[in-house]
Amino acid sequence: MKDNTPDKGMTGARILWECIEREGVKDIFGYPGGAILPAYDALKHSKIHHVLVRHEQGATHMADGYARASGQVGVAVATSGPGATNMVTGIATAMLDSSPIVCITGQVGSKLIGSDAFQETDITGVTLPITKHNYLVTHANEVARTVREAFYVARSGRPGPVLVDITKDAQQTTCDFDWDAAKPQLPGYRPDLSPAPEEYEQALELIHNSKRPVILAGHGIIISGAMREVRDFAERAGIPVALTLLGIGAFPAAHPLNLGMMGMHGEAWVNHTIQEADLLLAFGMRFDDRVTGNLKTYAPNAKKIHIEIDPAEINKNVKVDVPLVGDLAEVLHELLPRVETIDRSEWLDCIDKLKGDSAVRDIQNLPDSGHLYAAHVINDLWRETRDGDTIVVTDVGQHQMWEAQYYKHEKARSLITSGGLGTMGFALPAAIGAKVARPEAEVWVVVGDGGFQMTLCELATIVQEKLKVNIAIINNGFLGMVRQWQEFFYERNYAATPLLNPDFAKLGEAYGIRSMTVTERSQVVPSVRAAREHDGPVLINFRVEQEDTVYPMVAAGAALHEMIRRPSKIVETAADE
Amino acid sequence: MLNTYVVHVENKPGVLTRVASLFRRRAFNIDSLTVGRTEKPEVSRMTITVDADRDQARRIEANLYKLVNVLLVENITNEPSIVRDLAMIKVAATHEARSHVLELASVFRARVVDVAPESLTIEITGTEDKIDGLLEVLRPYGVLEMVRTGIVAMRRGKTASAVNTAPDDQDIAGADVSYSV
Numbered sequence: 001m002k003d004n005t006p007d008k009g010m011t012g013a014r015i016l017w018e019c020i021e022r023e024g025v026k027d028i029f030g031y032p033g034g035a036i037l038p039a040y041d042a043l044k045h046s047k048i049h050h051v052l053v054r055h056e057q058g059a060t061h062m063a064d065g066y067a068r069a070s071g072q073v074g075v076a077v078a079t080s081g082p083g084a085t086n087m088v089t090g091i092a093t094a095m096l097d098s099s100p101i102v103c104i105t106g107q108v109g110s111k112l113i114g115s116d117a118f119q120e121t122d123i124t125g126v127t128l129p130i131t132k133h134n135y136l137v138t139h140a141n142e143v144a145r146t147v148r149e150a151f152y153v154a155r156s157g158r159p160g161p162v163l164v165d166i167t168k169d170a171q172q173t174t175c176d177f178d179w180d181a182a183k184p185q186l187p188g189y190r191p192d193l194s195p196a197p198e199e200y201e202q203a204l205e206l207i208h209n210s211k212r213p214v215i216l217a218g219h220g221i222i223i224s225g226a227m228r229e230v231r232d233f234a235e236r237a238g239i240p241v242a243l244t245l246l247g248i249g250a251f252p253a254a255h256p257l258n259l260g261m262m263g264m265h266g267e268a269w270v271n272h273t274i275q276e277a278d279l280l281l282a283f284g285m286r287f288d289d290r291v292t293g294n295l296k297t298y299a300p301n302a303k304k305i306h307i308e309i310d311p312a313e314i315n316k317n318v319k320v321d322v323p324l325v326g327d328l329a330e331v332l333h334e335l336l337p338r339v340e341t342i343d344r345s346e347w348l349d350c351i352d353k354l355k356g357d358s359a360v361r362d363i364q365n366l367p368d369s370g371h372l373y374a375a376h377v378i379n380d381l382w383r384e385t386r387d388g389d390t391i392v393v394t395d396v397g398q399h400q401m402w403e404a405q406y407y408k409h410e411k412a413r414s415l416i417t418s419g420g421l422g423t424m425g426f427a428l429p430a431a432i433g434a435k436v437a438r439p440e441a442e443v444w445v446v447v448g449d450g451g452f453q454m455t456l457c458e459l460a461t462i463v464q465e466k467l468k469v470n471i472a473i474i475n476n477g478f479l480g481m482v483r484q485w486q487e488f489f490y491e492r493n494y495a496a497t498p499l500l501n502p503d504f505a506k507l508g509e510a511y512g513i514r515s516m517t518v519t520e521r522s523q524v525v526p527s528v529r530a531a532r533e534h535d536g537p538v539l540i541n542f543r544v545e546q547e548d549t550v551y552p553m554v555a556a557g558a559a560l561h562e563m564i565r566r567p568s569k570i571v572e573t574a575a576d577e
Numbered sequence: 578m579l580n581t582y583v584v585h586v587e588n589k590p591g592v593l594t595r596v597a598s599l600f601r602r603r604a605f606n607i608d609s610l611t612v613g614r615t616e617k618p619e620v621s622r623m624t625i626t627v628d629a630d631r632d633q634a635r636r637i638e639a640n641l642y643k644l645v646n647v648l649l650v651e652n653i654t655n656e657p658s659i660v661r662d663l664a665m666i667k668v669a670a671t672h673e674a675r676s677h678v679l680e681l682a683s684v685f686r687a688r689v690v691d692v693a694p695e696s697l698t699i700e701i702t703g704t705e706d707k708i709d710g711l712l713e714v715l716r717p718y719g720v721l722e723m724v725r726t727g728i729v730a731m732r733r734g735k736t737a738s739a740v741n742t743a744p745d746d747q748d749i750a751g752a753d754v755s756y757s758v
Binding site for chain 2: 124125128129132133136153186187188189190310311312314315316319
């Protein structure tokens, strides 16, 4: 326990770390520089472990990965000017995926603000639309309250990034420190909302009158920690569950009521199920355009119940019949005892029939014919690592969709990926954050050759921190997803998508990371096993089929049931072999 | 339709930017925005008019509440309320026109606040319609310059805006406000 008597004469910098420590933070991710130097100097008084990154964007993704793996607030630190602006992509990523991070930036001295001083940027102005809230601190005596407010805002309600910009003089000057007196003062901030009683009644009536209901399970389930409640609800009400990309892990893949992923690259039967449903129960999801397709034709016959903590999401994209604004776990606690068990076997049989031809078209069921397909690599990786406490961290693009389709996640926080912003370069640093947060977990980075090169400098961070992180590069020599769009919508004009890559195995070795290259399916499992057995980080360069395609696909703006399917010709050819 | 919001915010630097930025970012078009002090030194008050349909109007309210510094949002569009705009109008007024302009001003209960050899400056307070009306009749004389504050508004009768800014009463603050949208 901390001694709670006020401390006389502490610098703003010491107060900063003292408060962050009291918020329960053990590890932070950062990069020093002039305006944040007083804070770095004061780190020597703190028990906080600092992870030195190679680029500030990496620090924000690490804080994000740390938050998503643990549910705790992640902290990233940078200096003023370029250090702060390098964080912008990571902050926006955390904003769109509701990830609680606190970014601490140094700022030029308060007397120099507005003078275009060296490394001065108005970072609170820059990040205003991409943070949940932000602060400029110009006095040491504001540090404690601001840090406490920042953590509170970041993790409460719908979580999100909060930036605290602290001037150099606020770090250097001293004041008395009194934790108890520095309580958050946020009179306008009310994160704890709950639905009205009549709204529960309306929801129950819709549920009980429904013949063909589907639960749409989103990231909010994981954030709320409502996995148990969702499972109980689905089982009790007999309602199948479709997942968003960020909802993967919120409901066990092996559960009989699990349908799989919905949306642009969702399973065909999942999208058909949604289109044919008479009731959608949206649990902590926000009807993103990637899951709805064309809104005009989305689930035309379905009533909608939206359980969501953020009132601004209600009726934003899809008009709903009953909104239940509040914390998902609490709302389900209310609903659960009042839900009747109804036999829905007719509906479930109907969904089973929809699955029919999808299984035939599934690349997972096709022979490799001597090719190395990414889907096979990911499926083999799943078979090898499924039993452990494994976290897969993916980047953005084709490999991300294949991972979502072919790696079966049974537990929450076992998949970490950039959904809303679709940030390439996210995976490697986010995996570092995940590993720091959960050192006992086995962490795999699944990343494309394009995204990997955006933040590969963080390989050095892995080595310096002696982190056991395994990296699977799905290397097809293309910006694969963009190439796929060019194939479908731009007459195969592969403008600026072929990549001339370095030898990733040699690159890994140069960083001191054990590395290998795999070109055949027979080598996949042995390489994964070798990586797991090695006690340091391992990089595997999987050189996969160059022009492979993610199926099915709902083209942007198309109706959800109008999917581009894997051509049956290929299916037949493969079946003949 | 035009919606009128009264938004109570913490009197802190940068809050106006946050509110204005929200409207820009979510592509809602502000028709008018005024901001000023209130009976409480720690609270500022904005009157914002926005063109929005019913769903948009609710989302604007919900989005305003997402700003940490926003204390209370009242959509008073359909509430009995007092709405006032203030304008200063400089009219060309030569010797012969002067008495006509003065007459018009008095009909509209406007005040003359400056007299110069070639012009009169008239101050008028009222609804936007009333000011538009005066402008219309002054235009033939030559409006040299005009400035309007944008509207400020207040509910009639009962005060719905019991804004609580005491830090220890966070649970109670705005308990009567419905978040269901």
